[in-house]
Amino acid sequence: MIHYRKILELHDEGISLRGIAASTGHSRQKITEVISLAEKKGLDCPLEEEMTDKWIEEFLFPEKSLEASGRKPLNFDYIHEELAKPNVTLSLLHHEYEAECRASQKIPYSYRSFLRHYSRYADKYKATLRIRRKPGEIMEVDWAGSTSFIIDRDTGEKVKAYIFVATLPCSQFSYAEASLSMDSQSWINAHNSAYKYFGGSTQIVVPDNLKTSVTKHTTRELILNPTYREMAEYYNTVVMPARVRTPKDKASVEGSVGVISTWIIAALRNTHCFSIDELNEEVWKKLDEFNRRPFTRKKGSRLSAFEEEEKFALSPLPIAHFKMSEWKKTKVRPDYHLSIESMFYSVPYEYINREVEVKLSDNLVEIFFNHMRVASHKRLYGKFGQSSTLRDHMPDNHKLYVDQTPETAIEWAESIGASTLSVIRYLLDTSQNEKQALQSIFSLKKSERNYTKYEIERACKMVVSMTKRPTVKSIQTILKNNKKSDAEQELKRQTDISKNNYGFTRGASYYGGTDK
Known part of the structure; x- marks a missing residue:
């Protein structure tokens, strides 16, 4: 049996590798391996009484205890690391383990033994057990049932303050914040603060069926509050509300709410704060103590579990926090x-x-x-x-009116003809104000609905030839008269054509004579 305890104690006293090798009878290579592995796993002196050589061996080399069974040893560090990846399960890892055993012609552990050995390893040596929860996968959120308070400086009245709680189920790392309201604004602001505190976002958010998060939730239909849905999209996460009257869907935050109610809300029962900012300063002090408190059944704390086992799996945050709409x-x-x-x-x-x-x-x-x-x-x-x-x-008719400027008026006149341009320039130069001129020009431009550009140009040419002071009214009158005159001429022409095409003329030849 290797003298693990003695090796670590002599190294802590500053004895050289040569001295430790002479004292224990082990090679310097083995001593170096034991010391480096102990430093990696955080096993420091002084050692407790229960840390015997056998205990240290199981801690540093857990696979050795399994080799005696004649089965292929399990690489627990690899299993624990792989379980952190999305969609990787123990059943998949056991299947791969069995394939390796067949390839190397060794006896594998059954799935039940595989699960039991990993659970025992994770409970003893790791901060998180990754069978049920993946690191960085879920954030559970809720309002605490108990309330805190602040004191109104003017009246001395106690004003209720509501405590928002967010928990990462894998590491049990939590965040808390006080607010004077449970409205949508406070709900979104608290989420922004939680993401900032954690330093990243999770794949899924599990809220309760509050109106600030869910509009409708039935077995067939889920409608999220539009603002809450926007926030989730902004942080690239998915909202999966807990089922109605099913607290087990977010058991971690339910448990944290109870603990936080004791270690934060109850602990501040005799603390008098006069603003929500003062109260939050006290809440965050208690929260830091809460996250640093050691676990009762395993080594480490919520903070150490988060930093070592979960922080790496969170998605990076956007540059700026979500702005509520x-x-x-x-x-x-x-x-x-x-x-x-x-x-x-x-x-x-x-x-x-x-x-x-x-x-x-x-x-x-x-x-x-x-x-x-x-x-x-x-x-x-x-x-x-x-x-x-x-x-x-x-x-279109509104665009035509809005677009009225001297420049657009001249541009339009140029597209019609020289006489029209002369009239438009006269109106712009002689009107009492620009607005009045543009109104007159606009009424002339509307003539394009009923008359061609040629007809407008002809009317303007006629007006310019008759007077040096043309008006839009006179142009419109000429347009109507020209239209009427053109129509009469067209009718007369059509009548003449009709007579020539369809009249009967009987010459002399019809009566037996000779046409001349």
């Missing part, structure tokens, strides 16, 4: 705008009288119809009644 439902007005907090935002005119969903954040207003975004605006602040209108949202 507010969701509202409203109806689009006949002027293709909707009113949000006395500010007006446009949507495409096709959605007039339709009900839409509005997502409000600090800087942005987004409008959705049937879960599809149809418009977005920078959020307006300040004086009530401001509006944000996008040109693309307007009907």
